[in-house]
Ligand code: HEC
């Protein structure tokens with residue numbers, strides 16, 4: 001009977017000031033308080049939280065009606081990209097943004113523009129629940145992913161690596177070194193960039209999920225990569241960052 005114990009400890013954390021930092025942060029997985037987040041990221045989290053609780057559907061359903069426990073969302077952000085299939089959605093590796101868009105398609109009556117307007121704030125909110133957690137590609141819940149899902153994720157990582165390294169037409173590696181410890185100083189090392197998203201972007205003037213950032217970045221650098229290929233590149237970068245800690249809202253800014 002672990003659940004009552006956890007509840008007891010959590011209520012201790014919530015109601016006892018002396019526990020609110022040390023033991024508390026272990027229990028809730030090291031998640032920062034809202035007040036400690038970068039300001040614009042925090043605003044995005046709060047918007048996303050509101051959307052999560054608001055129904056945009058004629059049947060009155062909101063995300064929170066099915067996702068009752070925020071604690072269950074703790075493992076989501078660090079698990080993507082991965083295979084996630086709802087009724088009728090394709091079997092494919094998807095970014096968290098892709099899956100949130102699918103969930104909005106299924107559970108809201110918003111037109112496309114309305115979904116696009118809200119998706120990155122919802123991702124920001126979900127990412128905050130994963131704050132302080134490890135990057136665990138493919139693993140959003142306690143049980144291991146199905147073998148077929150795992151295989152498809154490995155394929156995606158391989159495709160992403162090849163796309164990242166591609167020379168003709170040129171791609172990411174002309175400007176970035178993916179491996180930790182790369183030394184060419186004029187290049188940008190992307191070691192763990194994945195852990196700082198979603199984050200505020202000067203040029204966009206709003207908080208961007210990693211997928212949204214890369215879609216813009218790829219267009220701005222005229223890289224010939226379609227959205228599925230961008231997801232593969234993300235899967236590759238997430239595999240490189242496996243085991244490092246999520247800290248969304250990172251302050252680096254400005255996509256070129
Ligand atoms: C009618 C119930 C229902 C509603 C409403 C709903 N979801 Fe879900 N959602 C589910 C179920 C069930 C799953 C688990 C599917 C599975 O078993 O993989 C899920 C899974 C997810 C996942 C994948 C979690 C993982 O483990 O990676 C995300 C992300 C998600 N939902 C986001 C949302 C968002 C955002 C909304 C609101 C726009 C929403 N959901 C609304 C039922 C719902």
Ligand code: HEC
Nearest residue numbers: 171172174175176193217218221223233252253254255256
């Ligand atoms: C022509 C050079 C160039 C190419 C090609 C390029 N980038 Fe970048 N990238 C930059 C520069 C410059 C920055 C820093 C300024 C900014 O954030 O836009 C950057 C920043 C980034 C960042 C944010 C890093 C951080 O921690 O702030 C990520 C992530 C990134 N790039 C990923 C990619 C990926 C993935 C590709 C291939 C799909 C790619 N880039 C292609 C030049 C490039």
